Amino acid sequence: MQNKLKTFNWLGLLNTLSPVIALFVVFELFVLIAPSSFATARNMETIARQTTIVGIAALGMTMVIISGGIDLSVGSIVALSTVVIAWLLQYAGAGPLTAALGGVAAAAFFGLLSGVLITRLRVVPFIVTLGMMLVVRGAAKGIGREQKIDVDPARLRWLDELLASLPAERSWMLLPPGVWMMIILAIAMAALLRYTRLGRHTFAIGSNEQTARLCGVAVERVKVLVYTLCGAFGGLAGLMQFSRLTVGDPTVAVGLELNVIAAVVIGGGSLNGGEGSILGTLVGALIMTVIASGCTQRGYPNWVQEIITGAIIVIAVAFDRLRHRRTA
Amino acid sequence: MAERIETQQPTIRLQMQGVSKRFGATIALEDVSIEVAAGGVLALVGENGAGKSTLMKVCSGAIKPDAGQMWLDGKPFRPNNPLEARRAGVAMIYQELSLTPHMSVQENIMLGMEPSKLGVVLWKQVRQRAIEAIKEFDNPELTPDARVSRLSVGSQQLVEIARALAIGCNVLVLDEPTSSLTQQDVERLFEIIKRLQKQGKAIVYISHFIEEVKRVADRVTVLRDGRVVGSPQDGQAHNDVAAISSDEIVSLMVGRQVEELYPRSERHAGEVVLEIEDLAGPENPKFASLTLRRGEVLGIAGLVGAGRTEFLRCLFGLEQVKKGRIKLGVYTGPASPHRRWMQGAGLLSEDRKEEGLALSLSVADNVTLSRLKGFGPLGLVMPGRQDKATRQWLEALDIRCRGPRQSVLSLSGGNQQKVALARLLQHDVDILLLDEPTRGIDVAAKALVYKLINALATGSPDEGRQPKAVLMVSSYLPELMGVCDRVAVMCRGRLGPTYRIDEVNEHELMLEATGK
Numbered sequence: 048m049q050n051k052l053k054t055f056n057w058l059g060l061l062n063t064l065s066p067v068i069a070l071f072v073v074f075e076l077f078v079l080i081a082p083s084s085f086a087t088a089r090n091m092e093t094i095a096r097q098t099t100i101v102g103i104a105a106l107g108m109t110m111v112i113i114s115g116g117i118d119l120s121v122g123s124i125v126a127l128s129t130v131v132i133a134w135l136l137q138y139a140g141a142g143p144l145t146a147a148l149g150g151v152a153a154a155a156f157f158g159l160l161s162g163v164l165i166t167r168l169r170v171v172p173f174i175v176t177l178g179m180m181l182v183v184r185g186a187a188k189g190i191g192r193e194q195k196i197d198v199d200p201a202r203l204r205w206l207d208e209l210l211a212s213l214p215a216e217r218s219w220m221l222l223p224p225g226v227w228m229m230i231i232l233a234i235a236m237a238a239l240l241r242y243t244r245l246g247r248h249t250f251a252i253g254s255n256e257q258t259a260r261l262c263g264v265a266v267e268r269v270k271v272l273v274y275t276l277c278g279a280f281g282g283l284a285g286l287m288q289f290s291r292l293t294v295g296d297p298t299v300a301v302g303l304e305l306n307v308i309a310a311v312v313i314g315g316g317s318l319n320g321g322e323g324s325i326l327g328t329l330v331g332a333l334i335m336t337v338i339a340s341g342c343t344q345r346g347y348p349n350w351v352q353e354i355i356t357g358a359i360i361v362i363a364v365a366f367d368r369l370r371h372r373r374t375a
Numbered sequence: 376m377a378e379r380i381e382t383q384q385p386t387i388r389l390q391m392q393g394v395s396k397r398f399g400a401t402i403a404l405e406d407v408s409i410e411v412a413a414g415g416v417l418a419l420v421g422e423n424g425a426g427k428s429t430l431m432k433v434c435s436g437a438i439k440p441d442a443g444q445m446w447l448d449g450k451p452f453r454p455n456n457p458l459e460a461r462r463a464g465v466a467m468i469y470q471e472l473s474l475t476p477h478m479s480v481q482e483n484i485m486l487g488m489e490p491s492k493l494g495v496v497l498w499k500q501v502r503q504r505a506i507e508a509i510k511e512f513d514n515p516e517l518t519p520d521a522r523v524s525r526l527s528v529g530s531q532q533l534v535e536i537a538r539a540l541a542i543g544c545n546v547l548v549l550d551e552p553t554s555s556l557t558q559q560d561v562e563r564l565f566e567i568i569k570r571l572q573k574q575g576k577a578i579v580y581i582s583h584f585i586e587e588v589k590r591v592a593d594r595v596t597v598l599r600d601g602r603v604v605g606s607p608q609d610g611q612a613h614n615d616v617a618a619i620s621s622d623e624i625v626s627l628m629v630g631r632q633v634e635e636l637y638p639r640s641e642r643h644a645g646e647v648v649l650e651i652e653d654l655a656g657p658e659n660p661k662f663a664s665l666t667l668r669r670g671e672v673l674g675i676a677g678l679v680g681a682g683r684t685e686f687l688r689c690l691f692g693l694e695q696v697k698k699g700r701i702k703l704g705v706y707t708g709p710a711s712p713h714r715r716w717m718q719g720a721g722l723l724s725e726d727r728k729e730e731g732l733a734l735s736l737s738v739a740d741n742v743t744l745s746r747l748k749g750f751g752p753l754g755l756v757m758p759g760r761q762d763k764a765t766r767q768w769l770e771a772l773d774i775r776c777r778g779p780r781q782s783v784l785s786l787s788g789g790n791q792q793k794v795a796l797a798r799l800l801q802h803d804v805d806i807l808l809l810d811e812p813t814r815g816i817d818v819a820a821k822a823l824v825y826k827l828i829n830a831l832a833t834g835s836p837d838e839g840r841q842p843k844a845v846l847m848v849s850s851y852l853p854e855l856m857g858v859c860d861r862v863a864v865m866c867r868g869r870l871g872p873t874y875r876i877d878e879v880n881e882h883e884l885m886l887e888a889t890g891k
Contacts, residue, residue: 262716
């Protein structure tokens with residue numbers, strides 16, 4: 048019995064770490080074939096910076112997917128968030144913190160709206176958020192009058208530093224503040240999913256909604272919260288996007304939601320709900336950046352990158368299924 | 376009926392001989408033999424779990440028997456799957472309809488055997504053959520283009536029958552065909568069965584309802600515990616319906632000794648904890664009133680589809696309450712499941728796979744799901760404390776698993792059921808609503824459940840545990856007789872009066888349940 052227990056835990060550990068192992072393998076592969084600059088600290092920082100936008104948005108998406116839903120409006124929400132932040136800075140005279148919070152709040156509002164529509168109208172999340180994708184994109188364009196909103200560099204203050212490479216005097220930070228934010232948020236989300244009632248209820252709904260209802264879980268309320276959180280994370284991703292561009296661009300991040308969903312799925316999230324992990328999601332996002340970065344440095348054209356990324360998604364999920372059949 | 380079947384004697388269409396089937400340690404069928412003649416209707420009756428459905432799954436090819444032989448129109452018949460059986464001429468009309476609701480009647484009838492040329496469906500022929508199949512039924516609702524989802528349940532059933540006829544099936548198995556039909560549809564179905572008889576089809580009719588059997592069938596075979604039981608007078612297994620009384624059929628169905636499987640300590644009924652008056656739901660229940668006291672086990676008997684599950688679900692807020700009054704403890708009126716748990720009631724679902732348990736989650740998650748409070752500071756849920764709480768139940772209920780973190784999916788049925796029960800115990804509810812608490816579990820697990828129910832109803836004043844109130848739905852009469860203090864019967868959505876257990880016997884309950 049003791050022995051059995053031990054092997055079981057080993058398997059469990061291996062299961063949780065398998066996306067990390069996959070990341071390692073992909074990374075080493077590029078170290079072998081890409082120029083020697085690939086494995087440098089500088090390049091790793093670049094990879095981390097490039098992962099941040101998708102990574103932050105994917106934190107919220109992980110929760111949505113665990114609950115058995117999906118959110119297609121994330122790309123539009125990122126764009127909306129950049130536009131709202133720029134508008135607040137440029138036209139409302141807001142400070143950087145107020146502007147950032149405003150962007151996130153606007154994003155969270157649309158997440159809330161999706162959640163309410165899904166639970167009240169009983170329309171599947173795919174459709175509601177598909178509609179919301181267009182609604183939010185439209186709203187972003189409306190706020191920007193179909194144009195980018197440029198912001199006075201003087202008003203930006205620290206807002207353009209979130210994802211910039213660290214200047215020499217602040218190299219003690221190791222990584223740009225935006226990346227740190229992603230890491231801290233990821234830890235918080237992982238804890239929320241594991242140690243709070245909201246988190247456990249999210250798993251229960253995704254695993255079996257009827258059971259959750261039978262057990263007195265307020266299914267509707269949890270779902271609304273989950274989509275609101277997903278919207279808020281979309282808003283934070285928008286903040287990062289804004290920091291990078293320093294303009295409010297309503298046409299940015301088209302199709303980003305698919306990268307975000309891919310990150311969750313590569314990391315072991317199941318579109319049927321009940322499964323997924325924050326660690327896996329981050330690794331999924333990193334794998335995609337590593338491929339992109341490696342291909343660029345190796346001089347592969349864009350179309351090759353896309354084919355490889357597509358193949359990786361399918362292979363990752365197929366492996367995941369295989370692993371499931373083994374353990375079940 | 377025989378006069379229209381050309382000149383020859385009614386031939387035996389389907390014959391099964393010495394059919395046996397085991398599932399693991401349980402004997403589902405043992406040496407069962409039946410035969411149905413052309414133009415004959417054989418009724419197959421028995422309690423739930425007696426083996427009726429297993430037997431019919433054998434003849435429709437869904438299950439392979441361990442032993443025994445079958446003949447169809449005198450030729451050996453060994454179907455490997457339902458499709459082969461259908462092609463050979465045996466069709467089963469299932470209780471759950473197996474139609475595609477979004478498609479038209481004609482498409483459903485010809486599904487999977489559409490006449491086609493080079494892959495192109497020949498719609499004219501589809502239509503023609505569908506019309507031929509349905510014209511027999513003479514039902515205005517049934518047109519080739521009608522969408523199946525728009526039809527009444529009765530008409531949908533006819534579409535299924537039409538589908539079987541369209542491929543030329545001569546043996547039709549109807550499994551509880553009337554359980555979800557209105558009285559009018561039932562009459563219509565009986566008409567059609569008569570017509571099919573005249574055409575020389577052989578029909579096997581599975582039912583709980585004795586009065587239906589008496590009307591429709593000409594012979595009846597009773598199954599009990601997987602065996603054919605003979606009639607008391609002559610030991611004949613295939614009884615002539617005209618020659619056997621309803622009472623005799625019921626005796627054959629239940630004739631079983633109650634074992635000392637059911638411990639019964641001295642119980643003291645305390646204050647009223649649940650009062651229900653004239654409760655009605657969206658469809659079922661139509662009418663239900665009862666009172667339940669602390670320290671009491673109240674059983675609800677009845678047949679599958681009588682509305683007992685819906686009754687519990689209404690109580691628990693999983694289905695809408697249309698009418699009536701519920702008073703649970705000090706709380707009046709309907710309430711959501713969330714509230715019911717807080718008010719001290721818990722429901723054990725009859726369907727542990729679909730509803731009762733989140734199968735992919737761990738034992739600990741399932742046991743603690745209804746109340747995730749008190750497992751850590753600040754409302755946090757610390758897995759370690761969840762596990763600790765769960766371990767206590769693993770031991771108390773003898774749940775066999777590797778630990779609290781194992782997923783419920785890999786447990787046996789009995790252990791899964793214990794996990795579902797442990798949730799009510801962990802929540803420490805005062806009123807336990809148990810829907811078929813022993814469905815699909817082995818005898819050892821059943822014994823434990825009975826012991827547990829007894830212990831809960833008795834309480835233990837020395838240890839400061841108050842007696843609980845248990846409301847229990849079961850289709851298995853011996854179980855209700857063994858466990859309950861009082862029992863009521865639900866029949867077609869109506870809950871009858873409650874009897875003290877020493878006032879009634881199984882026979883009377885069965886009669887009431889079958890609508891006699």
